[in-house]
Amino acid sequence: MAPAAYDAIADWYEQEFLGGRDDSDPIGIDQALRDLLGPGSGTCLEIGCGTGVHAATVRSLGRTPVGVDLSAGMLRHARGRLPVARGDAERVPVRSGSLGSVIAVMVHTDMPGYPAVLREAARVLRPRGVFVHVGVHPCFCGGFADRADPAAVVIRRGYADGHWTKASWTDQGVRDKVGASHWPLPALLNAFLDAGLTLERFTEGGEPTPAVLAVRARKPRESAG
Template sequence: MKASYDEIADWYENEFLASSRIGDPIGIDRCLRALLGQGSGICLEIGCGTGVHADLVRSLGWSPVGVDLSAGMLGYANGRLPIVQGAAERLPIASGTVPAVISVMVHTDMPGYPAVLREAARVLRPDGVLVHVGVHPCFCGGFADRTDPAAVVIKPGYVDGHWTKASWTTRGLRNRVGSSHWPLPDLLGAFLRAGLTLEAFTEGGTPVPAVLAVKARRASRDRPHQSSR
């Protein structure tokens, strides 16, 4: 299966990352470090792309492993962490085997993200942790104009839930590969419907957050999971 990122893998690795990660400007690394924390064992990254988060995960004591649909992106990830090519909605991982899962800046690339969360819950061990770091649903999307970094302009469209290539900039990802959007209640509800217990939150980017991060946990065998009802 050809992935949309195959066509932009070289640009993503050599141009986009080089200009967007200097100094952790929107707090992606800070959010991941704060919510994942120190640990040990396998940390599976869903949508690992070129593997840019592997060193941070490793610095926290975890052993990073990545899965991604894009062969082009995995070509760069190879050597940075163990990798497997596969769809996030059908992870090639046995149930109940992984102590930690991360999803970093990819949920808008996955129209089936609620199914991805269900898969993450399936592969997690009881009490295993999931950390989601994603674009902020309230302040990023086809409805948000971030031309002025001091004052985001929100236009109609937030509540619709949609896929779009509309973007305020031609230097980002959305105008190249498109982006899916879930309003905040839909996004958080998807965690609950996957059988995950919401545990902690943080935001990144100033003065208007560009990132929302969520820490959730799979229920232990002897404790019922949180219900969305």
């Protein structure tokens, strides 16, 4: 496989971007994952697991985390946290209908083919299996949004464009380094439906303007006929 965009920043991501953070969950990523995934058992696949920082939360819910990511650099840090495989999110090395749960946490903007990723999640889930998406909020995060003042987020033109960009309000984050794909809210939610997933619950995180939108979806039961 060709080098992934995150390979070049994997050490910075682990040691500085994540290493300098405490456990306060300021924008509600962990809380959203806990609320929407919930307690369970069996293997939970994380698509785009990165350095594996969400594995502990998955374990605390009674599930067994495994991860897949395109970046060998990120997986170097993940291997101490969960079993991992290097692979394309649009073609995960997992048998169809074999899993009870799949998650994707803060990665959909890294995946220009996210509708295909959702189809893969639906493929590997067994009927009534759960998929949890936790991502940056489409309406308030992106190249069109200036979050320099958290009390007054400025939304400029560009929300409806649905484009890839390295534009960012800060040079201390990830997006100015690797870029991001933007999905307006209708395009994002419609991609779940197009993948054959049933939307079930939603939550937002971050104050006073949400920075996170999370979705729980489910693979429908197989039809009797």
